[in-house]
Amino acid sequence: MHLVYPLALASLLFSIGMYGVLARRNAVLVLMSIEIMLNAVNINFVAFNAYWQDNLLQGQIFALFVITVAAAEVGVGLAIVLLIFRNRESIDIDALHELGDSAAPPRALTTTRPDAEPQLEHRG
Amino acid sequence: MLTLADAVRDVSYRDTNPTEVIFILLGLVAIGSAVLVVTTRNVVRAALWLVVTLAAAAGSYLMLAAEFVAWVQVLIYVGAVVVLLLFGIMLTKAPIGREQGLDGENRIAGAIVALAAAGTLVTLMVDAFRNQYVDLNGGAAATTAKTGEALFQAYVLPFEVVSVLLLAALIGSIVLSRQDDEGVR
Amino acid sequence: MADNAWIIPALPLASFFVILFLGKRMPGKGAYVGIAAIAASLVVAIGIVIQVVSHSGDTPFVRERAYDLVNFGAGHWTLGMKIDGLAAFMLLVVCTVSLLVQIYSTGYMHGDKRYTFFFAILSLFTTGMLIVTVADNLLLMLVGWEIMGVCSYFLIGHYWEEEPNSNAAIKAFLTTRVGDVGFMLGVITLYWGAGSFKFTDIIEKAEAHQITSGMIVAGTLLIFCGAIGKSAQFPLHTWLPDAMAGPTPVSALIHAATMVASGIYLVARLYPVFELSSAALNLMGVLAAITMVGAACMALVQDDIKKVLAYSTVSQLAYMTGALSVGGYTAGFFHLFTHAAFKGLLFLGAGSVIHAVGTNNMSEMGGLRKYMPRTHLTYLIGCLALAGFPLFAAFWSKDEILFDAWNAAHWGTAEEGVLTNPGVGKLVFVAAVVTALMTAFYTTRMYCLTFRGKYRGTAHPHESPLSITGPLMVLAVPAALAGFLNSPWTTTAHSNFGSWIRFGGAPHAAHLDPTMVVFSVVTGLTGIAVGYLVYGAGMPSRDPTLNMGFATTLFENRFYVDAFYLRAIVRPVRVQVAAASYWINQNILDAPPNLAAKGGVVAGELAYSFDQNAIDGVVNGSGRVASIFGRGLRLLQNGNVQAYATGMFAGVVALAVIFAAR
Numbered sequence: 001m002h003l004v005y006p007l008a009l010a011s012l013l014f015s016i017g018m019y020g021v022l023a024r025r026n027a028v029l030v031l032m033s034i035e036i037m038l039n040a041v042n043i044n045f046v047a048f049n050a051y052w053q054d055n056l057l058q059g060q061i062f063a064l065f066v067i068t069v070a071a072a073e074v075g076v077g078l079a080i081v082l083l084i085f086r087n088r089e090s091i092d093i094d095a096l097h098e099l100g101d102s103a104a105p106p107r108a109l110t111t112t113r114p115d116a117e118p119q120l121e122h123r124g
Numbered sequence: 125m126l127t128l129a130d131a132v133r134d135v136s137y138r139d140t141n142p143t144e145v146i147f148i149l150l151g152l153v154a155i156g157s158a159v160l161v162v163t164t165r166n167v168v169r170a171a172l173w174l175v176v177t178l179a180a181a182a183g184s185y186l187m188l189a190a191e192f193v194a195w196v197q198v199l200i201y202v203g204a205v206v207v208l209l210l211f212g213i214m215l216t217k218a219p220i221g222r223e224q225g226l227d228g229e230n231r232i233a234g235a236i237v238a239l240a241a242a243g244t245l246v247t248l249m250v251d252a253f254r255n256q257y258v259d260l261n262g263g264a265a266a267t268t269a270k271t272g273e274a275l276f277q278a279y280v281l282p283f284e285v286v287s288v289l290l291l292a293a294l295i296g297s298i299v300l301s302r303q304d305d306e307g308v309r
Numbered sequence: 310m311a312d313n314a315w316i317i318p319a320l321p322l323a324s325f326f327v328i329l330f331l332g333k334r335m336p337g338k339g340a341y342v343g344i345a346a347i348a349a350s351l352v353v354a355i356g357i358v359i360q361v362v363s364h365s366g367d368t369p370f371v372r373e374r375a376y377d378l379v380n381f382g383a384g385h386w387t388l389g390m391k392i393d394g395l396a397a398f399m400l401l402v403v404c405t406v407s408l409l410v411q412i413y414s415t416g417y418m419h420g421d422k423r424y425t426f427f428f429a430i431l432s433l434f435t436t437g438m439l440i441v442t443v444a445d446n447l448l449l450m451l452v453g454w455e456i457m458g459v460c461s462y463f464l465i466g467h468y469w470e471e472e473p474n475s476n477a478a479i480k481a482f483l484t485t486r487v488g489d490v491g492f493m494l495g496v497i498t499l500y501w502g503a504g505s506f507k508f509t510d511i512i513e514k515a516e517a518h519q520i521t522s523g524m525i526v527a528g529t530l531l532i533f534c535g536a537i538g539k540s541a542q543f544p545l546h547t548w549l550p551d552a553m554a555g556p557t558p559v560s561a562l563i564h565a566a567t568m569v570a571s572g573i574y575l576v577a578r579l580y581p582v583f584e585l586s587s588a589a590l591n592l593m594g595v596l597a598a599i600t601m602v603g604a605a606c607m608a609l610v611q612d613d614i615k616k617v618l619a620y621s622t623v624s625q626l627a628y629m630t631g632a633l634s635v636g637g638y639t640a641g642f643f644h645l646f647t648h649a650a651f652k653g654l655l656f657l658g659a660g661s662v663i664h665a666v667g668t669n670n671m672s673e674m675g676g677l678r679k680y681m682p683r684t685h686l687t688y689l690i691g692c693l694a695l696a697g698f699p700l701f702a703a704f705w706s707k708d709e710i711l712f713d714a715w716n717a718a719h720w721g722t723a724e725e726g727v728l729t730n731p732g733v734g735k736l737v738f739v740a741a742v743v744t745a746l747m748t749a750f751y752t753t754r755m756y757c758l759t760f761r762g763k764y765r766g767t768a769h770p771h772e773s774p775l776s777i778t779g780p781l782m783v784l785a786v787p788a789a790l791a792g793f794l795n796s797p798w799t800t801t802a803h804s805n806f807g808s809w810i811r812f813g814g815a816p817h818a819a820h821l822d823p824t825m826v827v828f829s830v831v832t833g834l835t836g837i838a839v840g841y842l843v844y845g846a847g848m849p850s851r852d853p854t855l856n857m858g859f860a861t862t863l864f865e866n867r868f869y870v871d872a873f874y875l876r877a878i879v880r881p882v883r884v885q886v887a888a889a890s891y892w893i894n895q896n897i898l899d900a901p902p903n904l905a906a907k908g909g910v911v912a913g914e915l916a917y918s919f920d921q922n923a924i925d926g927v928v929n930g931s932g933r934v935a936s937i938f939g940r941g942l943r944l945l946q947n948g949n950v951q952a953y954a955t956g957m958f959a960g961v962v963a964l965a966v967i968f969a970a971r
Contacts, residue, residue, distance in 0.1 A: 001144050003256040006188060007249040009151040013158055013177075015242035020162030022234025022955045028212050029167060030951075032174050035205060036158050039181045042197070046190045050258045057274045060190050061282075064275070067193075067200050068286050072293030074205050078212040079300035085216040093951060100948020230951040237959045244965050 006047035013040035027081045027091040031074060038070045143260060147187045154180035167213050171206060178202045189260055192271040312372060314392045317353050317400060318439035318453075320346040321407075325432040332425040337415075339425045343432045344411045350439070351404035354397070361397040361809055369811050370394055373445055373509065391445035391508060394810035395642065399442045399574055402649045406566040407435045409780035413657055414558040416776030417664060421556075427467060431562070434460035438567045441574065446506035447496045450575070454492070454535070457568050458485055464563065465555035477554040484548040488538015495531030498524060499582075508578055512812075515582045522585070529582055529589035532575065540572030540626045543600040547871050549623055550607075553615040553669075557660030560615060564622055565652035570645050573629045580638050581812060587728035590634045594733035597631030598740035600624070603868060605747035609754070609854045610864040613669045614659050617755045621695065622652055624744055628710055631737045635729050637713030639807035643795050644706035646806070650787035651694035651702055657781055658688035661773040662759060666766050671758040673766035675847050680770040685760050687781040692756045694788045696749040697833040704829060705792030707745060711825045714738035742832055749836020754844050754854070762847010797821055 013036055020033025042063040049059025085091050157176035164170045178201045185194035275283060324346035332339025364370040375389030390396075411431055418424055437460060440453030459482075466478030496506070502524035503511040514520050520528075536542070541549040549569070553560055563569070576583060576593075583589055601624045608620035625648050632641035661684045662677060663669055678685040694701040717734030764770065772778065793799040795806035797820050843853060855861055866872065945952075 001141070001147060001187075001258045001260060003253045003258050004250055005144060005147055005151065006184065006258075007253060008246055009154065009184065011245035011249055012155050012242060013181075014245065015238045016155065016158040016162055018241055018958055019231075019234050019238035022237060022951050022958065023231035024162065026167055028209060028216065029162075029170055031212070032170060032209060033162055035174065035201070035209075036161060036177060039178065039197075039201070042193070043181060043184055043188075046185050046188045046193060047258065049190065050188045050260065051256065053259065056278050057271060060193050060271060061274055061279050063185075063190070063193050064196060064271075065282060065286055067196055068290065071200050071205055072290050074208055075297045076293050076300070078208060079297035081212055082215055082301045091216050094949060096950065097948025100946050230949060230955055233955045233959075234951065237955050237962065241958060241962045244962050244969070248965070248969050 003047065003051055006043055010040045010044040010047070013037070013043065025093055027084065027093055028078070030093065031077050031081070034077075035070060035074065038066055042066055143187060147184065150180050150183045150187065154184065168210070171209050171213060174209070175202055175206050178206070188258070192268045312374060314353065314357060314372070314390050314396075314400070314443055315374070317350045317404070318436050318443060320350045321432045321439065322436040325429050325436060328425060328429040328432060332429060338428075340411065340415050340428050343428045344408065344415075346432060347404060347408045347411060347435060350435075351401075351408050354400040354404045357392060357397045358401050361394050370397075370809075375445060375507075387446060387507070388449060389445040389507070390443040392443065393812065394808075395574075395577055395812070396442055398642075398646060398806075398810060399570075400439065402570070402646060403435065403438050403442060403567050406562060406649055406653050406784075407431070407438075409653070409657070409783055410558045410562040413561070413660070413777055413780045414556075416774050417558055417660055418556060423467065427464070427556075430460050430463045431558075434464065434563070434567075438571065441571050445508060447499065447508070447511075448506045450578075451493065451496060454489070454539070454571065457539075457563075457571065458482060458489065461485075461552075461563050461568055464559040465552045467556050467559065468554070471554075474554040477548075477551040481548040481552045484545050485538040488535045488545050491531045491534020492536075492538070495528050495533075495535065498528040498531055499579075502528060511579065512581045515585055525582060526586045526588045529579070529586040530592065532579065533583075533589055533593060536572030536576050536630070537596065538572070539575075540569050540630065541623050542572075542596050542627060542630055543603065544870070546600060546604065546623050547867070547874060550616050550619040550867070553613070553619050557615065557656060557663060560619070561653045561656035561660065564619065565656050566649035569622060569626055570629075570649065573626065573633065573641060573645050576630075576633050577638065577642050580633070583633070584636070584728065587730065590636075590729045591733045592634075593630050594634035594729060594737045597627045597634055598733075598736045599627075601627035601631065601744040602740050602747075605744045605751065606860075606864045607867055608751045609747065610857075610861055612672050614662065614671050614674070614755060614759060615656070615669055617671075617751060618652070618655055618659060621655075621748065621751070622648075624748065625652065625695075628707070628741065628744070631741060632710040632713060635710075635713045635717035635734050635737055637710055638812075639795070639810065640706060640709035640713050642810055643806050644703070644710060646794075647694070647702035647706045647787075647791045650784055650791050651691045654687060654691040654781060654784035654788045655695065657777070657784065658684055658691060661777050661781065662688075664773055664777065665768070665770040667768045668766060671755065672848065674759045674764070675762040675766070676760070676764040677770055678760040680764075681772045683772060683778045684781060687778075687785040688760065689756065690785045691788050692752045696752040696837055697745055697829055698837070699830055699833070700792065702788055702791040704833070705796055705821075707741070708821060708825050708829045709795070711738065711741055711828055712822045714741055715822075715825065742828060745829065745832040746836045749833045750840045751854075753837050753840025757841065757844035757846075758848055761845065765848065 017033045017035075017037030017040060020036065021030055024030050024033060045059040045063045045066070047059075049057060049063075052059070081091055084096070088095065154177050157173045157180065160173040161170050161177060164173065178197065182194045182197040182202070185191070185197060321343070324342045327342050328339035332342065335342065361370045370393055372392040373389060375387040377387050411428070414427065414431065418427055421427065434457060437453045437456030440456065441450050442453075444450040444453060462478045462482040465481050466475045469475040469478065499511050499520075500506055502520035503514040505511065505514075511520075515525055538545045549564060552564060555563075583593075604620045604624035604627065608617050608624065611617045611620065625644070629641045629644050629648070632644060661681065662674065665681060665684075666674055666677070668674070690701070694703045697704050697707050714734055714737040717729045717731065718738050719731040719734065720738075797805075843849060857864075863869075945956075
């Protein structure tokens, strides 16, 4: 078999999974897209393993490990998604932007924040 | 630099055998269902299309003479992971049925990057491995026995480590998803 | 003795400094120091004169000593002295008159508030004149010349609290300064021609025809300008009458005997060079003729006794210049010698009279011979001398002048080597005769109005003290008898004035031409007679000189020369030239510094704005750019994880492309 076929398949699947990771709004859908990417990688491993005719079957073993880790990762990932859902009643990724900067200009660094100092004094 | 067309053209100096045909068909199925996974508006349907994709991938493994990996794929991915994902969909009250706006703000940038990645990777692969062939009839056939031997002899340490990893993931997800009505975190 | 002649100017110079610094504290307020110094100088001068007189031999007596001061490559300037017969007799004149004037001043200036300063300046002035006398080169003479100019300013302006007096001092200084410009140019020209400042070198080169005639003519004409200024010849004569504003001893010293004589002396020193320049001689003759007649006219109508004497001085100086212009070297200098005696006497006598009656105006005098016998007698001797009365001093010198003019006019035997134009000679002769007539007349007028008739004033005239009348009596002797130094009956071929002062050639005898005697006697006696007729009994009811109509007006207004100078020179300079200079100074000369200052201000402002806007702008701008970038880049952090992931993947793809393309 021409080696190009599995490799091309793997590349296309990887890109499709990439698109899904970047574009989907539902967090679970993002996880699904990650699975697609991991599968593409697995196809790559197995193809090369067949190509090299490895005695140790490195490619396949690695593919096995990838599958295992992917499963673990999905579990943990879903647990996190559940937590997010509990906090916000939605798993819309676009709504998770607390770490982002707003469009308003930042406060000047030189002005003293009126609530900063009193806290320190009270602690003393 | 060769294009895909050239690569396809080059292939014709060896006869296309049935294995390749089946593989190409499976590949098309995989790609098609993957595309549907990432574009469909129905979350549940996306999960089901994912099943199809994973199954096609398993078929590809079979074609590449990796039977244990193929069955493990079916067992774990199709069996466990998808179920898990479906549970997750249900628990997060994702709307069953069509919903608007499943695609995020980022989809255009994402599409561009994905297309770029696709183009780059495919071109690279085709250019690099234009003349390479997989010999499936040699001793490359990896039986389950052989896989088991490799796994428990050469790779026993990573095997154990992965077990510990699984354990950690298990505990972690339990801890994470526990309801904290006792107030203990 | 002549070798040590440098003592003569040195002593008054020393006394100047002593009087200036210590005079106020000394008994006699410094006067005795000055008198002692000049007396010592006089002793040395007499010694030199004896040496000259007793010198026998075919070559004239000359002693030179020089001390090199500055050597500037092309030439050198020496501090030197040249003592010959001319210098010796001039020294005698200066020292004598100066001494007498100083003694006189102790009486006349008694109680004056600037007594000490007066004596100090008198000493300095004497130093200047003595330097002029003994100098062996033109530069040193110029130094003495200028010293005299400055001192005359101080002395004429002694009573400077009255504005007319300070104005007179300025007028004297500036007018002589105009002449000094020509003098300095003449010095430069002669140096250029002869390569040296020394009289001896210039004369040698000129006689050896090593100087171009053009340079000789130019040099002599320019040097004569200095003489015109200092010796008050037309057109620079206007200062002398006004200089009478100074105290009378000053007038006696400066305007009778010394400073005004220095111009004549200068010409005499360079006479061998002048003899080669007919242009200079002709000019001298013409100016002399104009001056002597004009001044005599103006003397006719004066009321101020000192003014009469001033105009008389101008006229007599013109006599000397006229003599020099027609080749009469001996005649001219001899007249200077005698003039110093009798004019000094007359001035001091006038001072005595003024001191007694308190006014200068003859209309307020009269009949003073009863009150001031000694003054009267000495004054009479001086007047007789001035008028050219036979056997008195001026008779001899005037006679010789007439003789030389007669010869130069080619009416007599023309002398060899006299380049004066015969026309000029004729002019000088006629002018001299006319002037002699007028001189006799106005002198008689002056004498009669002062001493004869009835006293017309209001003061109580009395004889002056001995300090004043003493010098008068001393001066009366040479005024009466000096003429015999050059008469053929009392002198020999070797020992006459002319031989003593000659500068070249063998000694020659003095002579008296009978034709000239006739002229002199006739004119002199006629003038005296007419004057006595009119004024003998004192002031007539109608003074004829004041009633000559147009002539009187002309003479009283000094031929309008002063008015012309005022309109044409003084006012334009004071008003327009001064304004123009002020404008030039403010706008043109001050323009560079002003512009520089403005430029500095502009540059400062530019620098400030550059600093504020450009440099600080760069600094501020970089901050602003950073903040703009920050604000822009901040928007990348929108919190969307997928956006971050997009960036990451895009970067990876880009890297892959780059590595693949390599």
